[in-house]
Amino acid sequence: MCGIVGLFLKQPGLQSRLGEMLAPMLLAMSERGPDSAGFAVYRQGVAAGESKLTLFHAEAEFDWPTLIGELRQADFAARLVDHRASHSVLAVAGPADSAAQWLGRRHPEIECMSAGRTMEIYKEVGRPAEVVERFHLADFSGTHALGHTRMATESAVTTQGSHPFSTGADLCLVHNGSLSNYHRLRRDLTRQGIVFRTENDSEVAAGYLTARLRSGASLQQALQSSLAELDGFYTFAVGTADGFAVLRDPIACKPAVLAETADWVAMGSEYRALAGLPGVAAARIWEPEPGRVYGWSRGAA
Amino acid sequence: MSELDVAALGLRAVNERLQSVGPESNERVFLLRNPMGQHALACGLDAEIEVTIDGHAGYYCGGMNSRAAITVRGHCGVGVAENMMSGCVRVTGNASQSAGASGQGGLLVIAGDASARCGISMKGIDIVVGGSVGHMSAFMAQAGRLVVCGDAGDNLGDSIYEARLYVRGKVASLGADCVEKPMRPEHLAELDALLRTAGVGADAADFRRYGSARQLYHFHIDHAGEY
Incomplete structure (x- = not known):
């Protein structure tokens, strides 16, 4: 399983509340991922x-x-x-x-x-509530953040195997799903100079994006090409220096819900993660279509 | 009408209350406040009661329903009205994947869109969708009717048995063994009745019918080499 959440603030006045808004989103996904949890915060x-x-x-x-x-x-x-x-x-x-x-x-x-x-990644094994408490997530201010709760299926429950995975400077990935061609991909990517630290399939997805971005692809292009190259089930949320992106594989077995108001854009594996956000009653809420890249950035917001 | 606050009472208490309504009870209309996207809301009901959920629901809302009339004022997560036996579930917003999965009877009305696998393995349920449905809808459908007022995604009716599918808009592609079939007077009549019951203002004459070519029912000796 696994749960993922993302929050992108459009209203600068909310930035001091980023962690306070993200923490209940992550906690709402505890049942989807009780093994470990982590988050990436983009702050000053x-x-x-x-x-x-x-x-x-x-x-x-x-x-x-x-x-x-x-x-x-x-x-x-x-x-x-x-x-x-x-x-x-x-x-x-x-x-x-x-x-x-x-x-x-x-x-x-x-x-x-x-x-x-700007990006900082914090992750640990343990229940999401413990991780949220240990790192004082509610205290963080910032512009946007991603979070992940893990139920491991492919590899060991370790801090290194937790999400988010860094994919380059100020870039990170959280993944819900499982990849089936990651052994071959890891061999190919290792030859291209990408270093892997775990046996984790999601780390290979992160490494794939890193390699594509290094070779000059835009994030949009890198995600688009992952549709052809990554075999398996996935909902990805990707953090960038000034925004975030969401992609579901074409079969779309892994869930995702998006919500947007004038003040923020939020993503969650389930609506439960978004149910407590301020102004959610008036938000536009929809399920991202399979195989389509959704992105928000400060420039375009 | 009885108001139940899901956030305050907890999901189990609310479901137990709804499941324990007896035939003699005068309490027959319920309003569920603060559903907060909880899963399994109003599941396993077996009484002629009316339940309105005031907000978005999570997974499997109204699952296994018998006889109750459930309305969700909002969107629904995965598997709304899965394995419904009878009664009615209405969603004013959109529904996520596998809406009405393996439903045996009753009516599911989704005013907005339903995503992938709507009516997967349906076994007698009627589903009316005001908007569009995603890919693999009516996959392995066995009985019942699926009405789509918008468009249908890829592989509609893949490996279908006997359900009847009516689509007003475009069908991205038909799945294995699913074919377009002529609209005869009896189909127009049953579709018109379904649209009326669902309260959807669409003209039956604008729809096309799809169903099983019945070529996958039996093993073909010509295909022996493929195994």
Whole structure:
């Protein structure tokens, strides 16, 4: 199963309530995914010339200040932006790639959940209510967010196997469904230089989008081509720096509901996830058509 | 009329209340407030009662219904009126996938659109859709009537047995063994009666009829090599 939710705010006045609005959406999807939960939040960016990394360390007592000192010694001008449970958000000078590579070499036990300028990814095993509480989801402000509750079918229940999956700078994917051709796809993508950390099929979908975007495709084109290349069942929600997109496979066994008002656009696996949103009674509510890419962005909203 | 607040009472309490209405009870009209998209609302009813759900419903709303008249003022999730035996379920908005799945009797009216697999494996239910239906509708339909006032998606009536399908708009494609059939006077008459009962203002003469070519009922020795 699995549950996915997305919330894109059109009304800037609501940005301080992003986490408070997303948390009940995620909790409403607990029955669809009691194993693990996660969310990606797009919130205030770092200073000009800086990049943001969300890092995970399994040990609660991990010494983040020392790590930041090591990064500084390696000339990455790192600073701590936020720390929540097992996750820390660091800002580094320059592009995130070199700092992430350095971390991968020196601290392979640290998982880089996301990189970019605005996006932060938090995910953990455990019931969605525990995850929401642990990361204080309700406190987040921001422009848009995606969330996922997981009921694992294809691979182990681990933090790394939870969603969202990063698909590039400020890009992430949440997936409800299962892919059947992911072993072959992973071999092909690995040859193209995409690195996979888990046995998870959704990570392969994320890797596929990463590869397509790197080769110059637009998000619309990458999602469109996934209709031909990804075999299986899926509803995807994809977060971008300035918006989000939703796609269901042509067979459309996996559900999705969209709702839109003048203030926000919301997506949920089921209407239950949207039932508590402010102004939902007056929202336009519809089921996204199979095989059609839906997208919203700040520019076009 | 009795008002029941689903959010306050909880789904089970509301369903138990509706399921326990006896033949002697004077309480026969119910209004369900705050459904909040809950699943399995007004399921398994077996009495001549009227239930109105004031808002959107989740999955399997009105499932297994017998005799009750259920109205949803809003949209419905997957499998509305699945396996209905008799009675009536009306949806003022749209319905998600598998509306009326495996229904054995009664009438399901959807004022808006129904998505994929509407009437899948229907076994005697009548379904009238004011808008359009998605792909694989009436898949393996065995009996009953499906009326679509709008368009039908791909593979309408795939592997159909004996149900009769009436579509006013375009059919994207017909599924295996489903063919267009002539509209004879008896079909016009039954369609006209169905439209009237459903309260849909459409002219039966504008519809085309589809049904089974009956070529999949028996094994063909010519196909032995394909197995």
